Amino acid sequence: MRIRPFDFKAATSLADALNQLDQAGSNARVLAGGTDLVLNMKKKNILPSMLISLHPIKNLEYVEEKNEMIHIGALAKHADLAIHPILEKYVSILCQAVGLIGSWQVRNIGTIGGNLCNASPAADAVPPLLALDAAVVIATLHGEKTVPINSFFCGPGQTVMKPNEILKEILIKKPLKPSAGCYLKLRRRKAVDISLAGVAFQAESDPSGQRIEQVKIALGGVAPTAIRVPDAENCLVGLSIDDAFQKIPMCADKAANAAKPIDDVRATADYKRTIVNVFVQRCAQHVLTTLKNYRGQS
Amino acid sequence: MNQLPIHLVVNKEDYHLFVKPNRVLLDVLREDLELTGTKEGCGLGKCGACTVLLNGRPVHACLTLALQVDGCEITTIEGIGGEKMHPLQEAFVDKGAIQCGFCTPGMINTAKALLDENANPSEEEIKQAIAGNLCRCTGYNKIVDAIHSCGCQSKKKKGGIK
Ligand SMILES: Cc1cc2nc3c(=O)[nH]c(=O)nc-3n(C[C@H](O)[C@H](O)[C@H](O)COP(=O)(O)OP(=O)(O)OC[C@H]3O[C@@H](n4cnc5c(N)ncnc54)[C@H](O)[C@@H]3O)c2cc1C
Ligand code: FES
Ligand code: FES
Numbered sequence: 210m211r212i213r214p215f216d217f218k219a220a221t222s223l224a225d226a227l228n229q230l231d232q233a234g235s236n237a238r239v240l241a242g243g244t245d246l247v248l249n250m251k252k253k254n255i256l257p258s259m260l261i262s263l264h265p266i267k268n269l270e271y272v273e274e275k276n277e278m279i280h281i282g283a284l285a286k287h288a289d290l291a292i293h294p295i296l297e298k299y300v301s302i303l304c305q306a307v308g309l310i311g312s313w314q315v316r317n318i319g320t321i322g323g324n325l326c327n328a329s330p331a332a333d334a335v336p337p338l339l340a341l342d343a344a345v346v347i348a349t350l351h352g353e354k355t356v357p358i359n360s361f362f363c364g365p366g367q368t369v370m371k372p373n374e375i376l377k378e379i380l381i382k383k384p385l386k387p388s389a390g391c392y393l394k395l396r397r398r399k400a401v402d403i404s405l406a407g408v409a410f411q412a413e414s415d416p417s418g419q420r421i422e423q424v425k426i427a428l429g430g431v432a433p434t435a436i437r438v439p440d441a442e443n444c445l446v447g448l449s450i451d452d453a454f455q456k457i458p459m460c461a462d463k464a465a466n467a468a469k470p471i472d473d474v475r476a477t478a479d480y481k482r483t484i485v486n487v488f489v490q491r492c493a494q495h496v497l498t499t500l501k502n503y504r505g506q507s
Numbered sequence: 508m509n510q511l512p513i514h515l516v517v518n519k520e521d522y523h524l525f526v527k528p529n530r531v532l533l534d535v536l537r538e539d540l541e542l543t544g545t546k547e548g549c550g551l552g553k554c555g556a557c558t559v560l561l562n563g564r565p566v567h568a569c570l571t572l573a574l575q576v577d578g579c580e581i582t583t584i585e586g587i588g589g590e591k592m593h594p595l596q597e598a599f600v601d602k603g604a605i606q607c608g609f610c611t612p613g614m615i616n617t618a619k620a621l622l623d624e625n626a627n628p629s630e631e632e633i634k635q636a637i638a639g640n641l642c643r644c645t646g647y648n649k650i651v652d653a654i655h656s657c658g659c660q661s662k663k664k665k666g667g668i669k
Contacts, residue, residue, distance in 0.1 A: 210550045217511060217528035217574050240575060247531070247570045248552060260528065264575050288564070312639020313617065314555060317564040318571065 210251045216259040223269065226261050226375055227350050233259045235372040240264070241284060241323040244315050269322075269377065272296060281379040283322025287334075288313065290321060299383045302337040302390025302411055309333055309394055309404075322376045325361070328368050329403065331430035335362070336409035337392055339427035339435055341381050348377040355380070362434040386422065388413040389499035391492040394429075395484050406430045406470070406481045410492035414450065418504030421445050421453050421497075426460075426489065431468040431481050438467040441489065450501050457497075461489040513577040517542070518586025526573045533557045533568035536583060544584035544612045548641070555640035558613035559583050565617045565639075584612035587619055595619055595657050602653040606644035614640045618654045627658040 218233075220226030230237055237259040240246055249255040263269070269282040272293050279295060290296060291308035310316055310324070310333050324334040325345065335358070343358045347370055358379075361368050370376065390411035394404035407429035413422050424442040429435040441464035445453045470481035510525040517540060526535055533550075536542045536559070548556035550569045557569040560582035587593045595615050598604070605611050614637060621628055621636040628636070633654045634647075642650060 212529040212531070214527070214529050216509075217572075219574070219577070240572070243572060243575060244552060244567075244570055247572060250529075251550065251570075260572075262572075262575055264577070311552070312555065313636055314558055314565050314567045314639045315552060318561065318566045 212247070212250045213253070213256055215250075215257055217262065218259065219262045219265050221265055223266060223348055223375065223377065226263060226266070227348060227373070229261045230375065231350055231373040233261065237261060237372075239375060241320040241326075242286070242318040244311065244319040245323055245327045245329075263375075274383070277383050277385075279381045279383060281321060281381070283325075283376045283378055284320050285322075287311075287316035287319050287321065287324075291316065300337070300341055300381055300390065302340065302392050302409055303334070303381075305390075306333045306337045306392040306394075306407070306409065309392070321379065325379070326368060326370065326376055328362055328364075328366050328434075330365050330432065330434055331403045331405075331407065332435070333392075333394060333404060333407055333429065335435040336407050336427035336429040337390065337411070338379065338381070339437055340390065340409040340411040340425040342425065344380045346377045346380060348375045349373070353377065359437065364433050384413055386413045386416055387418050387500060387503045389496045389503075391495045393488040393492055395481075395488070404430050405476045406468075406484045406488065407435075408464075408485060408488035408492055410489065410496050412445070412496045412500060414500045414503070418500060419449055421448050421450060421500075424460075426464055426492075428464065428468055428485055431470040431485060433469075436467070436469075438464045440467060445493070450497055450504070453497055454494075457490050457493045460493060461486045464489045511574055513574055515573075515576065515578075516580045518582060519580075524573075528572065528574055530573050531569055532559070532571045532573045532576060532581070535573040536568060536581070542583050542585050546609055546612060548609070553641075554610075555613045555617065555637075556610055558616045558640060560616055560620055563620060563623065565620045582616065582619075584615060587615060593619070595622070595654070598653040598657045599650070602649050602656065604645055604649040604653040610640060610642040610644075614642065614650060618657070621654070622657060625658075628654070630655060633658075 238257040240260045240262040269284040271282040273280045287307040287310050324332045338358045392409045394407040409427045412424045424445045426438050441460045444456050444460040465482045465486040468485045470478040472478050515522045546556040548554035552567045552570045558565045559568045
């Protein structure tokens with residue numbers, strides 16, 4: 210499968226990449242791992258005149274703790290994120306999700322920045338980031354801007370980023386109270402398949418582990434972009450953990466009702482809605498049980 | 508579309524090449540370096556036949572542009588083992604884990620990376636690691652057996668040294 214000719218430049222730094230991208234015009238693209246971009250160029254879905262490759266930039270692969278925030282460089286690879294001790298400690302839901310992306314081969318070169326910028330409605334990193342109220346930092350020629358993840362996506366394949374901008378990093382606030390999260394995805398093949406539906410469920414209890422203070426549920430693959438489902442979340446907020454268990458079916462119904470899946474070659478809309486219902490229940494069981502066990506330990 | 512210079516270390520040998528931007532690593536390995544052990548199945552990242560090790564980690568050579576891995580170390584099946592077969596290759600033969608052999612180079616590369624990272628993987632860990640490598644012949648059990656037997660061997664060896 211041939212790729213149409215294009216020009217190629219390697220960027221030596223983020224600033225260099227921004228300059229080159231700006232000069233190259235709107236038909237240029239940045240290349241991270243290439244697992245989406247090269248595939249799309251092979252399929253002739255995208256025909257860029259030039260690629261600016263970020264591969265020489267080694268200082269955008271970090272995961273760092275700074276005060277209350279966790280910073281993840283856009284070029285961090287899924288395989289590294291899936292087992293990163295800082296992420297496992299604070300936001301294991303993200304490790305779970307990126308660990309399910311594609312195959313080991315894809316995770317070894319695919320980046321979290323590429324997953325977000327590609328803006329697939331089914332991208333696995335997105336629901337956990339929505340459920341964690343993450344933000345992204347976009348580098349422009351005139352400085353950086355921070356955008357909450359819930360206003361980053363505009364539609365399938367579309368983000369608020371301009372063609373001459375580059376995603377620099379992802380910011381996640383560390384949970385300060387007992388918290389737990391769970392990501393489940395449905396796919397036809399056990400590996401190497403995008404999700405038909407993904408459910409991210411993150412909850413926080415009060416310090417004594419008695420009461421649910423925050424619930425955030427995000428769905429992927431069942432709307433033009435990943436969505437939060439506040440009605441479902443509100444079913445559980447403020448309840449004691451034991452009462453929350455009782456309300457799981459109601460919460461799952463509300464989440465399924467808020468989903469707007471479409472029929473496609475992979476599955477019918479009805480099936481996807483049913484799956485959302487089942488996955489929200491399973492996620493909720495898991496998360497509430499984890500929170501309850503913390504209480505047992507403390 | 509100009510050819511651009513790259514430096515690759517393939518199976519521990521240095522190569523200085525000029526390649527066009529639209530060529531993937533798989534084509535450069537097979538056509539320019541004549542290392543035809545690496546196979547092209549789907550060309551779309553779905554079958555794992557093209558798996559090579561990039562700085563020790565399995566990746567798809569069919570979706571990786573050659574220019575993107577400038578300066579990197581690549582290991583292909585030709586670089587696994589040497590005069591003698593690698594224990595993994597022996598195990599694949601012994602356990603009947605090779606039928607048509609098309610998946611084998613990619614499978615062995617993935618397994619090699621797994622064992623380098625985790626000397627004695629569980630059956631589940633093996634299945635997870637090779638989930639991106641399709642085999643249309645063996646039914647996988649023999650492949651998992653072969654990798655598993657190597658895990659135990661390297662553990663035994665380590666034990667022996669102690
Ligand atoms: C076989 C296979 C299976 C897959 N399975 C999954 C899956 O299960 N779940 C899933 O979510 N995805 C999956 N993917 C999609 C893909 O691997 C991921 O989305 C990956 O994270 C993309 O990252 P990348 O670094 O390869 O991006 P690239 O392909 O390099 O880039 C993707 C897009 O983002 C742009 N871009 C990349 N980085 C930046 C940046 N820093 N700033 C601005 N723009 C940028 C590029 O210009 C391009 O348009 C799969 C892909 C393949 C080939
Ligand atoms: S040929 Fe590369 S994954 Fe199939
Ligand atoms: S032996 Fe034929 S594909 Fe695996």
